[in-house]
Amino acid sequence: MDILKNYIDGCYQAPINNRYLNNIEPATGEVYGKIPDSDIDDLELAVIAAEKALPAWQSMPLEQRADILYAIAKGIECQLEALALAESIDNGKPVSLARIVDIPRAASNFKFFAHACSQFSSESHSMTNTATNYTLRQSIGIVGCISPWNLPLYLFSWKIAPALAAGNCVIAKPSEITPKTAAMLGQICQDAGLPKGVLNILHGTGSGVGSAICTHKKIKAISFTGGTKTGAAIATQIAPQFKKLSLELGGKNPALVFADCDFDDTVEQVFKASFANQGQICLCASRIYIEQSLYEKFKVALVAKAKALKPQDPLEKSAKMGAIVSKAHLDKILNYIELAKEEGGILLTGGQQVTLSERCRNGYFLAPTIFEGLTNQAKCNQEEIFGPVITLQSFSSDEEALSLANESEYGLAATIWTNNLSRTHLLTEQLNTGIVWVNCWLLRDLRTPFGGMKHSGLGREGGNEAMRFFTETKNVCIKY
Numbered sequence: 001m002d003i004l005k006n007y008i009d010g011c012y013q014a015p016i017n018n019r020y021l022n023n024i025e026p027a028t029g030e031v032y033g034k035i036p037d038s039d040i041d042d043l044e045l046a047v048i049a050a051e052k053a054l055p056a057w058q059s060m061p062l063e064q065r066a067d068i069l070y071a072i073a074k075g076i077e078c079q080l081e082a083l084a085l086a087e088s089i090d091n092g093k094p095v096s097l098a099r100i101v102d103i104p105r106a107a108s109n110f111k112f113f114a115h116a117c118s119q120f121s122s123e124s125h126s127m128t129n130t131a132t133n134y135t136l137r138q139s140i141g142i143v144g145c146i147s148p149w150n151l152p153l154y155l156f157s158w159k160i161a162p163a164l165a166a167g168n169c170v171i172a173k174p175s176e177i178t179p180k181t182a183a184m185l186g187q188i189c190q191d192a193g194l195p196k197g198v199l200n201i202l203h204g205t206g207s208g209v210g211s212a213i214c215t216h217k218k219i220k221a222i223s224f225t226g227g228t229k230t231g232a233a234i235a236t237q238i239a240p241q242f243k244k245l246s247l248e249l250g251g252k253n254p255a256l257v258f259a260d261c262d263f264d265d266t267v268e269q270v271f272k273a274s275f276a277n278q279g280q281i282c283l284c285a286s287r288i289y290i291e292q293s294l295y296e297k298f299k300v301a302l303v304a305k306a307k308a309l310k311p312q313d314p315l316e317k318s319a320k321m322g323a324i325v326s327k328a329h330l331d332k333i334l335n336y337i338e339l340a341k342e343e344g345g346i347l348l349t350g351g352q353q354v355t356l357s358e359r360c361r362n363g364y365f366l367a368p369t370i371f372e373g374l375t376n377q378a379k380c381n382q383e384e385i386f387g388p389v390i391t392l393q394s395f396s397s398d399e400e401a402l403s404l405a406n407e408s409e410y411g412l413a414a415t416i417w418t419n420n421l422s423r424t425h426l427l428t429e430q431l432n433t434g435i436v437w438v439n440c441w442l443l444r445d446l447r448t449p450f451g452g453m454k455h456s457g458l459g460r461e462g463g464n465e466a467m468r469f470f471t472e473t474k475n476v477c478i479k480y
């Protein structure tokens with residue numbers, strides 16, 4: 001049995017209350033480990049450690065800080081295979097995906113922000129013949145980072161790396177559903193020479209230690225990625241404390257497919273955008289709008305690809321689709337599938353749980369699922385399902401496509417598939433999403449602002465946006 005510990009003050013420690021939660025492998029449905037059910041007492045230890053470590057970390061020369069972050073990236077790369085395997089077991093994602101996306105990207109996050117901290121500059125405003133203003137950007141102090149289960153180490157490091165790069169000490173909590181690679185990161189940081197107390201990793205529930213991190217008075221900023229409801233609860237809870245808050249929340253992302261698209265490539269890319277990581281990426285497309293004249297042809301091609309995609313043991317090298325992350329999440333998705341039928345949806349493929357044999361006979365597998373015939377107002381077109389379930393609708397003009405896409409409480413990401421340049425510019429200006437991909441999906445440059453509008457979040461991550469979030473701004477005005 002794999003028993004995890006918290007990583008506090010540079011060492012692994014059991015939770016003070018000695019309480020543990022089960023860690024379940026989604027592909028088998030079996031408990032394979034225990035994780036600390038930490039509480040405020042563990043958090044207090046982490047805060048004391050972070051307070052102690054803060055002055056030296058804040059004043060460490062940038063080059064030295066960057067070297068440590070590079071060494072963490074190297075440590076992740078050296079453990080690529082072990083981390084990919086751990087991620088796949090914990091989350092149910094194909095090990096091949098963890099190997100080529102999740103883990104390399106976690107290393108890139110540390111590399112990127114190692115570099116960014118040495119390039120980060122601030123502004124100066126001259127008042128001719130009177131004064132000069134310059135802006136100091138200083139680290140905040142102790143910050144909290146809370147991440148979800150869908151891209152465990154990838155999103156955990158996407159927060160921790162800029163927070164550390166900006167000179168903060170961090171108290172971080174991974175999702176209790178996927179804690180393993182976060183636990184492994186502690187050792188990697190230690191081996192890389194990260195001073196003890198600079199990063200503290202606590203395991204436990206969101207309502208327990210997660211909430212305690214958000215409200216702790218000595219934690220001055222919270223960077224959160226997760227569901228919109230949780231984001232709203234955190235925002236409500238910490239509003240009276242006026243701490244900095246970054247929220248990366250849910251999505252219900254539209255894909256707009258026009259008749260003039262490159263057909264084969266678009267089918268391939270929309271298919272990936274729909275079902276990668278079992279549809280459990282906040283950026284996955286779930287509402288597919290297709291121009292009327294292309295609708296039937298596109299539908300037939302997409303459905304054929306979905307029928308050919310079979311869930312497999314995620315540890316199989318050939319697996320392209322793994323398990324849903326938990327029984328509770330599988331049930332939630334299955335409920336939405338029933339709801340889609342009640343709402344008048346026509347099931348084109350999938351729609352049911354899949355039973356595999358042997359080791360995976362009790363795992364949480366679901367066939368890729370496609371519906372058509374739902375109205376845009378149907379709950380299944382308005383609420384985030386966060387699984388391998390998409391809906392198809394047709395449109396007959398650019399205006400209609402835009403209106404359907406924008407008719408959502410969410411505003412994270414949209415994709416447009418067309419070869420018409422004017423249309424591309426007009427739509428990108430008018431789509432209410434934080435990210436628009438044109439003829440591509442998930443093509444990421446870490447310098448770009450990342451995040452959503454409306455109920456998809458508050459603030460942006462990535463590049464200088466993240467460095468700004470994790471620093472406090474002070475204007476200095478010097479009169480001549």
Ligand code: NDP
Nearest residue numbers: 148149174175176205206210211226227230248249250282
């Ligand atoms: P949750 O909101 O359930 O949980 C996210 C994290 O917050 C977990 O670590 C969770 O802990 C913790 N948490 C839960 N309640 C609280 C609380 N009251 N106070 C503090 N922390 C809390 O999201 P999921 O893990 O289910 O992740 C899926 C969601 O994340 C989807 O909605 C998805 O769209 C969104 N997401 C958004 C992204 C973006 O960039 N916009 C990227 C990836 C995902 P625990 O799990 O232990 O309860």
